[in-house]
Amino acid sequence: MKSWSAQLRKGLVELAVLAALRDQEAYGYQLLQTLNQLPAFQLTESTVYPLLARLTKDRLVSVRVGPSPHGPPRRYYRLTPAGQQHLHDMKSHWQQLTQSLNQLLDSHPDPAP
């Protein structure tokens, strides 16, 4: 199976979205295209829209409705202070996690000469 790649992404998507919103607001469809430029994040609307709804409900992002040149009005999302704090916490945890994991992945019993 190859569904484990989905499991690797679990939880990371939230971090990725918050990180993408850190310095600028964006709307869902835009986020989708931005993140899909990264090879490891192949997301769909089914992932992004429910996540944004959850983040809104938890007051981590705020919404602003703006006009769209094509299609329904865009919903622009922006980090709230709580969201910035959350991003900071997740980032710290993430860095601790990568450090621990790389420590495991790089520990050689027979070190390179």
Added chain:
Amino acid sequence: MKSWSAQLRKGLVELAVLAALRDQEAYGYQLLQTLNQLPAFQLTESTVYPLLARLTKDRLVSVRVGPSPHGPPRRYYRLTPAGQQHLHDMKSHWQQLTQSLNQLLDSHPDPAP
């Protein structure tokens, strides 16, 4: 809430366990203590034992039963060739993921002087 830290671990635990088994066999309780030495991985038996059972069922690890000085006999786990291949695949994906995410986390509109 702080349950998002659990979500960050999702899927990563499998990678961590496989990585820990890469160069040497180990039994469940031992893996538990090894991984808990890393600050980011605070696991319990409820996480490790079901995972090992699944890995065994998927033929990614093999089991060998050995005596224990205290308690029930130990079940020593070892990577199969398929498990080593799986570890290699997950590691590649993981590195791609970290690279993409760090790219997001480190992109500063106002770079440090």
Added chain:
DNA sequence: CCCTGCTATATCGCATTACGATGTACCAGC
């Protein structure tokens, strides 16, 4: 002799979450 505690295994059940499938609405151009 029992009681607590450590080692070591295993299972049940819940909450969370990514995502495929599907639907709706708006606008442009043919």
Added chain:
DNA sequence: GCTGGTACATCGTAATGCGATATAGCAGGG
């Protein structure tokens, strides 16, 4: 009016971490 891209949303399923719980062997203290 039909197609196609933009932009939003929801339902259901599968996967998984983990708290709670159970069991068993051995050691040491009361």
